[in-house]
Amino acid sequence: MSSLPETFDRPVHIAVIGGTGLYKIDGYTPIAQLNPDTPWGKPSAPILILEHNGVPVAFLARHGAHHQYAPHEVPTRANIAALRHIGVRCVIAFSAVGSLQEEIKPMDFVVPDQIIDRTKGIRPFTFFEGGLVGHVPFGDPFDPKIVEVVKKCAASMEGDGVTLHDKGTVICMEGPQFSTRAESNLYRSWGGSVINMSALPEAKLAREAEMAYQMICMATDYDCWHTSEDVDVSMVFHYMNTNGQNAKRLVGAVLDELCLQDNSDLVTAKHWEGQSKNAVSFMTKPEGRNPEALKRAEFLFPGFLDN
Ligand SMILES: CSC[C@H]1O[C@H](OP(=O)(O)O)[C@H](O)[C@@H]1O
């Protein structure tokens, strides 16, 4: 049982979502642990609030504290809603990925700029439904302004030949089984750089929540298209354990930089502000709006459709 306070009275602008093998970040002082109820249920784990130079940062384990949620079971709407509700506007999302290109070697990092959706429609993927319709732009699914920050932090990594690739297309597959060789080769022919099971619906929901969202990927395998061994989980954990320090270093350096800019337009995501309100107010006429759906939207955006 944690003895940390369960409330926190300041807004927390910055969050890290930790993926496979990244269940905590070091070097920050835990100051609270929050487990808010959202209209979409509880997040996958209590949200740890850490402090760095007086700036609070939220950490959330995507698959749960014990990695008990399969990719299709992660309560992503609750995760994003809970983060938004405590004030988060800027999310660094970490992911262990398979490489689809020779030059992206296991242990390399990739900051993707595009996604191809290969999920199967079985994951809840929007906040705007059930009597409130909204269509937000998603041409650039990640955040180019955060990519600039991540690029500046590449020097924080150590090791010979470990590279940070500053763009790439992530294929988000359904899983939980890994791909067939035919699929893996198909994704390569589409120009996929890396593959995971977690980029969606997380990135879509973060966009609906008007957050600056960027995934940082670490390659753990060559999936199954390569002449090297086919991916299995021991391989993923082997590389996460071998290179976990570098992952933590990179995430830590990015956080240091974002903390310095805690109240900036970038960290408070001014560039996405108002998108969802616009998207929604164009679509469903006031007389067609379901009060329950409005209440859910209010949880994300207090005063959402006033005036
Ligand atoms: C354990 S291999 C497959 C698993 O790893 C990745 O997780 P995450 O993105 O949360 O780091 C991938 O997306 C799959 O969920």
Ligand SMILES: Nc1ncnc2[nH]cnc12
């Ligand atoms: N090869 C792979 N396919 C899907 N998700 C992954 N996560 C890590 N490696 C992966």
